[in-house]
Amino acid sequence: MEFPLPAASRQYVAEHLHDDPAQLALQARRYPGLPIPDLVRQIQARQKARPKVPAWADNPDLIFPPALSVEQASSARTAAFKASLVSGQRLVDLTGGFGVDVSCFAEQVAEVHYVERNAALAEVVRFNLTHLGVRNVQYHAVDAVNFLRSTPDTFDWIYLDPARRDTAARKIFRLQDCEPDVLRLMPLLLHKGRRVLLKTSPMLDIEQAILELRQVRRLWVVAVDNECKEVLYELGPEPAVDPERYTVNLRRDGTQQEFRMNRAREARAIPRYAEPQQYLYEPNVAVLKAGGFRSVGTAFELLKLHQHSHLYTSDVLRTDFPGRIFRIRAVEKYDGVALKAHLGTDGRAHVTTRNFPDTVAEFRHRTGIREGGEIYLFATTNLEGKLMVLVCEKL
Numbered sequence: 001m002e003f004p005l006p007a008a009s010r011q012y013v014a015e016h017l018h019d020d021p022a023q024l025a026l027q028a029r030r031y032p033g034l035p036i037p038d039l040v041r042q043i044q045a046r047q048k049a050r051p052k053v054p055a056w057a058d059n060p061d062l063i064f065p066p067a068l069s070v071e072q073a074s075s076a077r078t079a080a081f082k083a084s085l086v087s088g089q090r091l092v093d094l095t096g097g098f099g100v101d102v103s104c105f106a107e108q109v110a111e112v113h114y115v116e117r118n119a120a121l122a123e124v125v126r127f128n129l130t131h132l133g134v135r136n137v138q139y140h141a142v143d144a145v146n147f148l149r150s151t152p153d154t155f156d157w158i159y160l161d162p163a164r165r166d167t168a169a170r171k172i173f174r175l176q177d178c179e180p181d182v183l184r185l186m187p188l189l190l191h192k193g194r195r196v197l198l199k200t201s202p203m204l205d206i207e208q209a210i211l212e213l214r215q216v217r218r219l220w221v222v223a224v225d226n227e228c229k230e231v232l233y234e235l236g237p238e239p240a241v242d243p244e245r246y247t248v249n250l251r252r253d254g255t256q257q258e259f260r261m262n263r264a265r266e267a268r269a270i271p272r273y274a275e276p277q278q279y280l281y282e283p284n285v286a287v288l289k290a291g292g293f294r295s296v297g298t299a300f301e302l303l304k305l306h307q308h309s310h311l312y313t314s315d316v317l318r319t320d321f322p323g324r325i326f327r328i329r330a331v332e333k334y335d336g337v338a339l340k341a342h343l344g345t346d347g348r349a350h351v352t353t354r355n356f357p358d359t360v361a362e363f364r365h366r367t368g369i370r371e372g373g374e375i376y377l378f379a380t381t382n383l384e385g386k387l388m389v390l391v392c393e394k395l
Helices: 007-015 021-026 036-049 067-071 076-083 100-105 119-131 144-150 182-192 206-213 263-268 285-290 295-299 336-340 360-367
Strands: 090-093 111-115 137-140 155-160 193-200 216-224 227-235 244-250 256-261 279-283 312-314 323-332 350-353 375-381 387-394
Touching: 007 036, 021 036, 036 067, 076 100, 076 216, 076 227, 076 244, 090 100, 100 111, 100 119, 111 119, 119 137, 144 182, 155 182, 182 193, 182 206, 182 227, 206 216, 206 227, 216 285, 227 285, 244 285, 256 285, 256 295, 323 375, 336 360, 350 360
Parallel strands: 090 111, 090 155, 111 137, 155 193, 216 244, 350 375
Antiparallel strands: 193 227, 216 227, 244 256, 279 312, 279 323, 323 387, 375 387
């Protein structure tokens, strides 16, 4: 791939940026003077990048690597959050990839080292970041372990996001199955870095990770618009006995919901229970992933509907709650006719089932209620073990 793209190639990409790449590939004969396969890959990668890094996807001057590298990259929102956690004079990103994280780290740290064993990808990132005006990054097309062993430098922070796919491109989640193997690399990481920031899949069990890593000082569970994206572990020579867990939900409107807890506070939390009151609270996925099933209720002085539902209620509105908040309009039995009386003429509602015998699909089949509308139905179980459906409107 030529850096930068010639004018004719850039024009082709701009004109077909929103078209179907498969159809574009079939029409390659219409453009005999252009490297259509390469340009189609550029378009496909930009389309993948748009939800994550829209500013990059719309920048006609940047070069994009194969789509897989884009898929594995952080979003601009999560990269900016990670960068807010670090500081100091020198940081190294051992798994540089598409460079989204590095571009944000470079805004916080004086000297950033980008390490990526794929030399072609490293050249793409060097070109892009230079074009974007990022001047404080040094580039190393080398394996992460070899870099650490050979560099004379030490770092305020070492960041790594181990690859979570095996040789057959199947997703994997155990630490020891990732590349590089953090568990084996730990002595070298702590020798070369004052602090290590490790990104893992949200599928990895937090308790198991703390046990295996041993050196965890604190951790962050990061969600974007209530979808859990990653878990970040700060590792250091002085591990915490009970690491503090920070939950962050980055919302579409630019705000973020935060909550912090640890195992000790969770164990001490004694929920109070009640029947549904005026408001209903549903913790966001980051809180639930961190294990804050009881402490989130006690921290906000809320009442729990049932031991196993993880839904809370109150008569006093808590607008700072880290999750979704609803006003309860009615409490009904699990009966389609009674529930439809609260819906519009289209018979639509959003349905959530918690501590309930039927799935959402089974609920819809039994009641005939379709997805959509302004009403939210929470199908759950009350304190007496009876099924109930809360008819709610979102605040």
